[in-house]
Amino acid sequence: MDKDIKIKIIKITTPIEFNESERNITHVGDFFDFNRFNYCIKEKMKLVEKERLKTYKKTESFYIENYNEDFSQDFAVGNFISLKHGFISDNLNITEFKVTRQNEEDDAIKNKVSFLIDKKSGYFYIVNDELYVISIERLRNYFFIKKPKRMKYINKFNEENPKAFIDENNNKLYMTELLEPLPFLEKISKLKTVKSIKINPSKTIIDDEKDNNIFADLKQNLDKNNVGEYQTEIKLTKFKNKKLTDELKNFIEYLAKSKKYKDIAVEGNVSNNYPKKITEDSTTRDFYVKNEVDIKGFPIEQQLFQNIQSIIEEENQLNIDNSQYRGIKGVEL
Incomplete structure (x- = not known):
């Protein structure tokens, strides 16, 4: 076995x-x-x-x-x-x-x-x-x-x-x-496929009162209903092309460096076909x-x-x- x-x-x-x-x-x-x-x-x-x-x-x-x-x-x-x-x-x-x-x-x-x-x-x-x-x-x-x-x-x-x-x-x-x-972006390079990308929007984005800000709208409704403490997460899954292409790698790099998002976590498979979850604080x-x-x-x-x-x-x-x-x-x- x-x-x-x-x-x-x-x-x-x-x-x-x-x-x-x-x-x-x-x-x-x-x-x-x-x-x-x-x-x-x-x-x-x-x-x-x-x-x-x-x-x-x-x-x-x-x-x-x-x-x-x-x-x-x-x-x-x-x-x-x-x-x-x-x-x-x-x-x-x-x-x-x-x-x-x-x-x-x-x-x-x-x-x-x-x-x-x-x-x-x-x-x-x-x-x-x-x-x-x-x-x-x-x-x-x-x-x-x-x-x-x-x-x-x-x-x-x-x-x-x-x-x-x-x-x-x-x-x-x-x-x-x-x-x-390894540094986060170097670890990402070891992935062969990507299953999901999870990020948390920064407080700046959530508090932004511009029109069509889904996070600000959601926050207002949560506060209005006294829901209490919570955490907002964005999760991207079911990629049609699961391979770690240069385009997808560049997108992950953008998310990791952007001040709009934090706590990025990427799930995928490494070269020996094992599942791997990569975070910035590993x-x-x-x-x-x-x-x-x-x-x-x-x-x-x-x-x-x-x-x-x-x-x-x-x-x-x-x-x-x-x-x-x-x-x-x-x-x-």
Whole structure:
């Protein structure tokens, strides 16, 4: 069975300081040293599974189950297990509609969350956790290692790179943030078809008392009838030609830039034929892949990783190299 799988993108960076000259030090924040992040993951993998487990609010836990740094020359892969627990609940057989067993507080609902790391860009592609246990805030600290082990890597790196150094005052070897989405009009260019365009008229248009102003007329009648608070929306749908033509793209650009309208939202399909809603305030750079799932509903990983790699190859924003800077090299421990 196929299923639409949501993929989130987390940007991993491993900042360095570069000695331009004796008095000039440049902070390189976007640099990605896979060996450095890999070192943090491998230190976690040295622990037994139970010691890798992180628990929050006594009801949510997760741990890294598998990791393969040698999946390919350009990618590493692995998976987390997320768990919901801490409550007594019943298992219900929906065919016979009867309780089959009772779950105790220590029994957990389990989800598998696969991930892929691009060794060049530092982008961490992770399946959306349907239990909502794994978040960027929790991943931000999950691979934390204590100072003695951090210094082991820092000292080796500084020794191998005389023109650069890692700031040992930073208590983490890596930084995480959500990858910023493309600008609105650039995101629109990724659409292949357009299903609908929604906009809100500005207050200036609604209050305009010129003749034939349908919004002003509507407002007067609503106010007269004491309807209360409301929001006016315009929605354009059922385009005869659904393709994103240059003419339609120019029209969307006009709406986005016009002071007459606000809060534009465009629905359509992207290149892999997935529905996408694009707004000006989108804060994440997520995407979907259609993937076969196993009997438990987990994505078949080999196909999943191939699908993600195909998206990376197609997208200029994703297919980048943050691992090169002035001859700096990572070290293996």
